[in-house]
Amino acid sequence: xxxxxxxxxxxxxxxxxxxxxxxxxxxxxxxxxxxxxxxxxxxxxxxxxxxxxxxxxxxxxxxxxxxxxxxxxxxxxxxxxxxxxxxxxxxxxxxxxxxxxxxxxxxxxxxxxxxxxxxxxxxxxxxxxxxxxxxxxxxxxxxxxxxxxxxxxxxxxxxxxxxxxxxxxxxxxxxxxxxxxxxxxxxxxxxxxxxxxxxxxxxxxxxxxxxxxxxxxxxxxxxxxxxxxxxxxxx
Amino acid sequence: xxxxxxxxxxxxxxxxxxxxxxxxxxxxxxxxxxxxxxxxxxxxxxxxxxxxxxxxxxxxxxxxxxxxxxxxxxxxxxxxxxxxxxxxxxxxxxxxxxxxxxxxxxxxxxxxxxxxxxxxxxxxxx
Numbered sequence: 001x002x003x004x005x006x007x008x009x010x011x012x013x014x015x016x017x018x019x020x021x022x023x024x025x026x027x028x029x030x031x032x033x034x035x036x037x038x039x040x041x042x043x044x045x046x047x048x049x050x051x052x053x054x055x056x057x058x059x060x061x062x063x064x065x066x067x068x069x070x071x072x073x074x075x076x077x078x079x080x081x082x083x084x085x086x087x088x089x090x091x092x093x094x095x096x097x098x099x100x101x102x103x104x105x106x107x108x109x110x111x112x113x114x115x116x117x118x119x120x121x122x123x124x125x126x127x128x129x130x131x132x133x134x135x136x137x138x139x140x141x142x143x144x145x146x147x148x149x150x151x152x153x154x155x156x157x158x159x160x161x162x163x164x165x166x167x168x169x170x171x172x173x174x175x176x177x178x179x180x181x182x183x184x185x186x187x188x189x190x191x192x193x194x195x196x197x198x199x200x201x202x203x204x205x206x207x208x209x210x211x212x213x214x215x216x217x218x219x220x221x222x223x224x225x226x227x228x229x230x231x232x233x234x235x
Numbered sequence: 236x237x238x239x240x241x242x243x244x245x246x247x248x249x250x251x252x253x254x255x256x257x258x259x260x261x262x263x264x265x266x267x268x269x270x271x272x273x274x275x276x277x278x279x280x281x282x283x284x285x286x287x288x289x290x291x292x293x294x295x296x297x298x299x300x301x302x303x304x305x306x307x308x309x310x311x312x313x314x315x316x317x318x319x320x321x322x323x324x325x326x327x328x329x330x331x332x333x334x335x336x337x338x339x340x341x342x343x344x345x346x347x348x349x350x351x352x353x354x355x356x357x358x359x360x361x
Contacts, residue, residue: 007261011254018250027242028290028316035288035316042317043298043310051296051314055321063321067328074332078339128295132328198299224335231342 046187047194048125048203056130057206061185065174067132068167068216075163075220082231091233093150106148113141121214125203131210135217142222146229154226163219166212173205173212245286252279266341266351270334277330281323288319296320 031039038055048054056064120127121134146152177186187204188194195202239247252275259272294301296317298310341351348355 007258010261011258014254014257018253022243022246022250025243025246025287027240028288030290031311031314031316035318036311038317039296039310039314049298051298051317052320052324055317056324060321063325067325070329070332074335078335081339081343126297126299128297130324132324136331228338228342231346 043197046203046206047197048206049198050125050127050130052128053125053130053206053210054203057125057209058185058187058204061174061187061209064213065170065185068170068213071217071220072163072167075223078224078227082227084230084233088233089230093229093232094234095150098148098150103148106144110141110145113144114138117141117214117218121210122200122207124210124214125206126198126200131213132217134210134214135219135221138214138218139221139225142225146225150229150232152229154222154229156223156226159219159223159226162215163223166216166219170209170212170216173209176205240291242286242289242291245282245289249279249282249286252276252282255279264353266344266353269353270337270341273337274330274334277326277334281326281330284319284323284326288316290315 030036038051038059042048042051042054046054046058048058117134117137119134120129120137121131124130124134142154174185176189178184180189180192182188187206187209189205192204194204200207256272256274256276256279259275260269263269263272293313293315296314298314302310302313344356345351
């Protein structure tokens with residue numbers, strides 16, 4: 001009883017805070033400060049049509065590097081945490097069998113989902129989307145494949161290689177920014193050019209970096225899913 | 236009642252989701268339900284942040300044909316604030332990492348006791 005009362009009290013106080021915040025909120029009528037700078041100079045400085053991508057990959061690329069590190073750490077901790085013993089590795093997952101619909105649909109959909117994921121991260125600087133979203137779409141294709149066939153094996157060494165190579169390449173391109181551009185993780189390199197605005201080969205190294213990020217995120221999330229899948233092994 | 240503008244609707248729904256998420260985290264007994272409530276809380280906060288960057292009558296921060304018709308063809312008058320959206324992108328990815336860690340922990344707990352009810356885990360309770 002006391003517990004329910006305390007919960008109600010916490011929620012009511014949150015409601016009170018949010019009510020006052022909501023009432024005192026005045027919507028913006030124009031862009032100010034740093035947002036105005038990004039909006040005005042984003043196209044000429046970075047060359048990306050999608051200004052969110054320009055902010056994420058170029059202006060605030062340190063944040064993105066931290067993000068990639070956090071995802072890597074998550075995958076590493078989960079693989080450490082759900083590690084199986086030698087004998088458990090030999091076991092299989094007992095399941096009730098998957099439906100014919102799911103099996104047939106996954107055969108059709110998985111390649112298309114992979115393709116769509118690749119499309120989303122290749123066009124990250126032009127359309128909504130980018131590396132993280134594309135990687136998540138690729139990982140959802142893996143989920144579908146695992147659900148259709150729970151005992152499917154995912155080639156671990158391929159995942160590890162894709163993940164490590166793309167991670168190292170992102171940092172190397174960042175270092176190239178010191179040598180040829182304005183600083184670490186700068187996307188406008190001397191001699192590389194910005195390209196024609198609004199085309200797929202534009203915005204300096206942003207498409208390259210976002211593709212690598214997409215591959216890395218896709219591989220990492222697939223790795224996490226593989227860990228979840230393997231920890232279901234019973235007999 | 237006057238019609239709310241988009242930014243205020245987003246703010247309102249975001250706050251509601253935050254409260255629903257908090258309720259779930261505090262009230263639910265099943266670990267999976269707690270994790271789901273946690274993601275609802277996360278989504279609510281993300282929605283509030285995106286809604287704060289909304290400027291009335293403007294379009295997404297992507298420079299293409301959709302901004303041609305605006306005043307002076309100036310990007311500054313056509314788009315919403317891109318900075319909160321970029322921050323939310325980061326927040327979503329970190330939320331994903333936290334959720335996957337929570338799920339891994341739930342799996343480990345289930346293996347230990349064959350139960351997902353939080354009341355069954357009373358080893359540290361005195």
